[in-house]
Amino acid sequence: MDTVIETHDLSKRYGNQTAVDRLNLQVARGEIFGFLGPNGAGKTTTFLMLLGLSEPTAGSARVCGFDPTREALKVKRVVGYLPENVGFYDDMTASDNLRFVARLNGIRDGALTGKINEALDRVGLLAEGRKRVGAYSRGMRQRLGIAEVLMKDPRVVFLDEPTLGLDPDGTQRMLEMVRGLSRERGITVFFSSHQLDQVQRISDRVGIMLQGNLVGIGPMDDLAKRKLGVDQAQYTLEEIYMKYFQEGVPAA
Amino acid sequence: MHGLLVMYRKELEDHFSSTRFILLLTVILMVSLVTTYMVGTGLRKELEGFAKPSMVFLLLFTSTGALFSLVQFIAFFGPLIGLILGFDAISRERASRTLSKLLSQPIYRDAVINGKFLAGLTIIGLMQLSIALLISGMGLWVLGVVPGWEEVGRLLVYLVVSIVYIGFWLAVSILFSILFRGMATSALAALALWIFLAFFMALGSSLAADVISPIPPGQSSDPSAIIRYERTREVVSSFSPIMLYSQATATILDPTRNTTRSLILMGPMERLSLSRFQNPLPLGQSALIVMPHLVSLMAITILCFAICYACFMRQEIRST
Numbered sequence: 245m246d247t248v249i250e251t252h253d254l255s256k257r258y259g260n261q262t263a264v265d266r267l268n269l270q271v272a273r274g275e276i277f278g279f280l281g282p283n284g285a286g287k288t289t290t291f292l293m294l295l296g297l298s299e300p301t302a303g304s305a306r307v308c309g310f311d312p313t314r315e316a317l318k319v320k321r322v323v324g325y326l327p328e329n330v331g332f333y334d335d336m337t338a339s340d341n342l343r344f345v346a347r348l349n350g351i352r353d354g355a356l357t358g359k360i361n362e363a364l365d366r367v368g369l370l371a372e373g374r375k376r377v378g379a380y381s382r383g384m385r386q387r388l389g390i391a392e393v394l395m396k397d398p399r400v401v402f403l404d405e406p407t408l409g410l411d412p413d414g415t416q417r418m419l420e421m422v423r424g425l426s427r428e429r430g431i432t433v434f435f436s437s438h439q440l441d442q443v444q445r446i447s448d449r450v451g452i453m454l455q456g457n458l459v460g461i462g463p464m465d466d467l468a469k470r471k472l473g474v475d476q477a478q479y480t481l482e483e484i485y486m487k488y489f490q491e492g493v494p495a496a
Numbered sequence: 497m498h499g500l501l502v503m504y505r506k507e508l509e510d511h512f513s514s515t516r517f518i519l520l521l522t523v524i525l526m527v528s529l530v531t532t533y534m535v536g537t538g539l540r541k542e543l544e545g546f547a548k549p550s551m552v553f554l555l556l557f558t559s560t561g562a563l564f565s566l567v568q569f570i571a572f573f574g575p576l577i578g579l580i581l582g583f584d585a586i587s588r589e590r591a592s593r594t595l596s597k598l599l600s601q602p603i604y605r606d607a608v609i610n611g612k613f614l615a616g617l618t619i620i621g622l623m624q625l626s627i628a629l630l631i632s633g634m635g636l637w638v639l640g641v642v643p644g645w646e647e648v649g650r651l652l653v654y655l656v657v658s659i660v661y662i663g664f665w666l667a668v669s670i671l672f673s674i675l676f677r678g679m680a681t682s683a684l685a686a687l688a689l690w691i692f693l694a695f696f697m698a699l700g701s702s703l704a705a706d707v708i709s710p711i712p713p714g715q716s717s718d719p720s721a722i723i724r725y726e727r728t729r730e731v732v733s734s735f736s737p738i739m740l741y742s743q744a745t746a747t748i749l750d751p752t753r754n755t756t757r758s759l760i761l762m763g764p765m766e767r768l769s770l771s772r773f774q775n776p777l778p779l780g781q782s783a784l785i786v787m788p789h790l791v792s793l794m795a796i797t798i799l800c801f802a803i804c805y806a807c808f809m810r811q812e813i814r815s816t
Contacts, residue, residue, distance in 0.1 A: 295600055297813050320602040331593025347502040348601040
């Protein structure tokens with residue numbers, strides 16, 4: 245197995261509070277990994293640590309063979325990150341926003357326009373590329389975020405809640421796009437979501453975080469067998485998740 | 497290096513296309529035009545009959561017309577220019593959630609603040625230069641006096657000091673935009689600092705001198721006590737960039753001034769020579785006098801920027 249993301253006892257503490265507690269996981273090349281858990285379980289913190297935006301308190305991580313803490317720049321060169329509620333410069337047009345990010349990534353001016361148009365075309369925004377981002381709907385912003393990630397030809401993408409607040413049609417398109425990333429271009433996708441039916445549709449493997457701990461990880465079929473005792477296609481991810489949740493959070 | 501250039505270019509574009517910049521430039525140009533015109537016409541009347549007035553050109557900048565001189569205006573409102581250019585540098589990125597995106601690109605984190613600071617400094621330089629050129633043009637037109645090389649040199653030094661001075665305020669406002677999350681908060685904090693330094697520093701320096709080296713009661717005529725008191729006051733007040741700036745510019749633009757020290761601190765011979773020999777200093781000598789001021793201004797600017805740097809590099813970046 246060609247491992248792209250791996251962590252060893254990765255931990256993050258804020259004062260007394262443990263946001264992520266000794267996280268161990270591995271994600272293989274080209275895989276779609278669904279990262280689940282309630283709000284505040286430590287998913288975003290994990291994203292930030294894997295990107296080198298936040299320093300782990302203990303433990304280590306490797307992304308494409310680089311240490312995000314020490315070699316942050318190398319990691320950022322090969323990783324695309326779509327934050328939850330991605331932000332853009334609202335008074336600039338979509339293509340100007342992309343142009344700025346492309347330049348930050350060191351893409352030469354000669355290749356810029358072609359790259360931008362290709363990325364916009366891929367997410368179906370080519371016709372709206374000259375519009376100011378301030379006039380974009382939520383779905384369009386989210387797609388523009390994907391375009392921005394695609395433009396740098398990443399080997400891994402981190403998507404934090406990519407479908408949050410999208411309408412059913414938008415969600416559908418987003419999932420298709422995410423699946424396309426992995427299947428057509430061999431990009432590893434590491435994404436978090438609360439919409440479990442969608443995660444179930446596109447993920448190869450899932451990990452479940454509860455209060456900073458990774459309580460379950462593996463292909464969904466395995467988890468179903470282990471937790472619910474049922475065979476293939478007899479379960480929904482929601483059932484697995486709730487089972488974990490009820491075991492893991494006594495107060496709930 | 498590459499990221500820095502991209503940031504710099506983008507920030508510069510943003511400044512030039514922003515309404516804020518246009519408004520700021522309009523206000524400053526208007527004020528400088530009006531004051532120069534008033535000063536210029538006043539000067540022409542006063543200088544009538546003088547056979548060979550010297551350094552007339554510089555008087556355009558320093559003499560107070562009906563309201564204030566241009567130098568006073570920049571000393572007082574220059575900080576506002578710096579604050580307006582920088583108060584939302586980082587907090588706006590944070591508010592529009594672009595900061596985490598920016599930092600997840602393959603650039604060094606410091607490229608972001610360096611780019612912003614340099615772009616702001618460029619804007620300040622351009623503004624100052626355009627004001628100086630405009631006033632010189634007005635001067636040529638109203639007074640009909642051509643500036644000599646010495647005067648041009650003095651104006652150049654003045655420009656450099658002004659840019660560093662406003663740059664200090666830019667660094668302050670960027671620092672506050674890093675420290676405070678809200679844009680309004682950072683603007684208010686910077687304004688508060690400006691008001692404190694502009695209005696209360698003189699008072700504060702007297703207070704500090706009262707505490708540190710008070711003049712003992714009954715010895716109010718003891719010269720050594722008075723000198724100690726004045727020295728302390730000067731040292732404390734030189735912590736204020738406004739003080740540093742006004743002393744530096746007054747010296748560089750007025751060749752007959754050959755010290756920045758107050759009269760009380762001078763010896764009798766020094767005072768005598770000052771009143772007897774009103775010969776203008778050469779530019780090199782004036783520059784020598786303001787050098788410490790310029791260096792102190794640069795030092796506090798760099799200090800402020802270093803704090804920015806340290807805070808920004810350690811700050812947790814969350815997407816929300």
